[in-house]
Each structure stands twice: as C-alpha cells, then as structure tokens.
Amino acid sequence: MSERFKIVDYQSASPEVKAIYEETMKEMGIPFVLNWFKCQGNNATVLRGNWEKLRNTMLRGKVPFVLKQLIIYNISNLKGCDYCSQAHGIIADSLGKSLTGTDDIKLTADLNSTYIPSSYRKAIEVVTKCALAPRNTTDADFESLRDEGYSLEEVQELMALADLTNMINTIADISGIQIDNELVEPR
Numbered sequence: 001m002s003e004r005f006k007i008v009d010y011q012s013a014s015p016e017v018k019a020i021y022e023e024t025m026k027e028m029g030i031p032f033v034l035n036w037f038k039c040q041g042n043n044a045t046v047l048r049g050n051w052e053k054l055r056n057t058m059l060r061g062k063v064p065f066v067l068k069q070l071i072i073y074n075i076s077n078l079k080g081c082d083y084c085s086q087a088h089g090i091i092a093d094s095l096g097k098s099l100t101g102t103d104d105i106k107l108t109a110d111l112n113s114t115y116i117p118s119s120y121r122k123a124i125e126v127v128t129k130c131a132l133a134p135r136n137t138t139d140a141d142f143e144s145l146r147d148e149g150y151s152l153e154e155v156q157e158l159m160a161l162a163d164l165t166n167m168i169n170t171i172a173d174i175s176g177i178q179i180d181n182e183l184v185e186p187r
Helices: 015-028 043-058 065-079 082-094 118-131 138-146 152-175
Strands: none
Touching: 015 043, 043 065, 043 152, 065 082, 065 118, 065 152, 082 152, 118 138, 118 152, 138 152
16 A cells, blocks of 8 residues: 555544545445545545545536546546556446446447447547646637537536546555555456
8 A cells, every 4th residue: 555645444534534435435336435535534624625526526417427437547547547547447347338238348448439429539538638738728629529519517527527637646646555456356
C-alpha cells in the first residue's frame, strides 16, 4: 500500500470517516471501501469534499454511467494513472453487456468499436481532449457534442468529468495507492 498517505481501513476510521465510507459503499453498490477513499481517511474534511464531487459528477446526472466510466478510463489510461485506469476499466467492462448484449466483450479493448455508440465515442474524444489539453478546447468541440444530441446540461456534466478525472488521477498518483484486491479478484 501507500507509504505517502496512511491507508485508513474501516475499522480504524473515526466515526465521521466511517459515516462517509458507509455512504460510498451504499451509493456505489459495493461491499468494501475503495483504496481511493481510504487514502484520504485521515482527513474527514478532504474526504467529504472529494466524495461529494465524485458522487455528484460520477453517480448522478443524465449522462449514462457506462459512458462516464469509459471516459474516466480513457483519460486515466492516457495519463498513465494505473489505479484509475484499472478501476474504471474494470467497472466499464463489467457494464459492457448494457451496450453489447454479451459479457464476452471488453469495451475498454477498443473504444472505437461499433458496440460503443457514436455519441459515446464523440463524448470520449472531446472530454479526453478537454482533460488533457483544456486550452485547446474549441467551440467546434462543443458543437460536435450538441450535434450528437447532448443537451447543455449533459455537456456540462461531460466537462465536469474532465475535471473529476484529473482530480481522482492526481490523488491516486500522489498517494501511491494500489488497485483494490476486491476489484481484481474473480467473483
């Protein structure tokens, strides 16, 4: 685990941090606390703020969850954030059946696959550009999202994903956390 940030497991957490951990497990539908949260468990204020940002950007809104996971995976992979690319890749691939109709196809193997709708591919392209080179974002990028049918509200959600991904990548990289065993162990 991390030597930079102390990993605070559920049992060792303060009551305030435990309450946040419980929210993350409940709302994410997982029976364990992700290492990404545990590396922030020494500071309830930081943890609360980052959890709220993640929850409101990733778990709420109109943009489909599978698209959000593919975007986060792609940006994280291109930035070289091992933790986030693995975690969000696993989640995206587990949701693949919603787009492919089968469990046999890993969406992350080819983000240009015809299994991924063209509107998703365009969103992945534009949001990735916004995350990696925000100053290179153009009006044409926004127009291309509107041309694919995204509303202004959805475009704002997509842009928030660029920001969220940069934040989660930064925390994962500077903390030195490793992928959660619970995510990679066969079920």
